[in-house]
Amino acid sequence: MSKKHDHDHAHALLPPEPALRVQAIETLLVEKGLVDSAAVDAIVDAYSNDIGPRNGALVVARAWTDPEYLDRLRKDATSAISELGFSGMQGEHMVAVENSENLHNVVVCTLCSCYPWPVLGLPPAWYKSSAYRARVVREPRAVLDEFGLSFPKDVEIRVWDSTAEVRYLVIPKRPVDTDAMAADELAGLVTRDSMIGTGLALAPEAS
C-alpha cells in the first residue's frame, strides 16, 4: 500500500480539469500579448486580500456621521466613494440607495451577477444563484423572509437591478443607541448583507 502511495505522489499533483483549462487559456493570452501575467496576479491578490465589504462599511459609517458627506453621496455616489479611496472597475457608476422607516432597498443583478466590487468585493454564492436572481424580483418579501427579514406592509420594498453600467450600494438604517459611536466603530456594525439589502446593520453590543 505504501509503495502505491509513494507512486501516486511521485509527480506534481495534477490540478482539476478546469484549473488546467484556465492555465491553458492564460498561457495562450500571455503568449499572444493580450494580457500581462503580472497584472492577472495583481488582480487575484487585490480581490483576495484588499477589496471587500469593509470598504463599503466605511462609506456607510461616514454617511451616517457626516451630513455633508451624505449629501455628496446622494448627488454623486461615484465621486463620494472615491474620496475614500475606493474606485475602479465596476465602481464607475455607483448609486447609493438609502433605507428609511418606510423604504427598504435590495439589490440584485438579474442578468448575471453585476456587483459593486470596489466597495463590496466579490459577491457571495447566493447572489450569483439563479434562484436569488429570479425570485427577489418576483417575490422580494418571501426572499427577504428567508434571510430573516420581515417588514410591515407599509414599508415599501424596492428592488434595484444592477447592470454592467450602474451599481447600487444600499445605505442601511443606522442602528438605534449608536449616537455616541464614532465612524470607525460604526463601520463594524455594517455587514455585507446590509449593503445588499438582505440584512440590517447590527445592533451595538450591550455594554
Add this chain to the structure above:
Amino acid sequence: MRPPVKPDRPFAEPWHGKLFALTHALVGAGHFTWSDWTTHFGVALERARVLDNSTDGSDYYDTWLEALERFLADRRHTDLDQIEALEAAWTAAYLRTPHGAPVEL
C-alpha cells in the same frame, strides 16, 4: 467593539480567481468591455439554468469558463484547438514533473 465583518472567501478554488482576473485583465487591456462580456455571460447562465436546471450558483465559474472560451473564439482572440493543445501540454507537464519541483511547459 466587534471585529470587522469577515468576508466569505472570495474564491472557493484558485482557478476561480484566475479566471475572474483573466477576464478582468482582458477588459482592462481594452479588448472588450465588461458590458459586452456580461451580455454574453448572461445568455450562457440562462442556458445553464434551463438545460442543467442549475439554480444554486455552484457551477457559476464552470459556466463562466465555457462562456469565456466561446466568447474569445467568437472574437477571434483565441481558438478552441489552441486551448485544447495547451491544456494537454500542461497536463503532460504536471505528470512528468517530480513532486515539489516547479511545473513548466
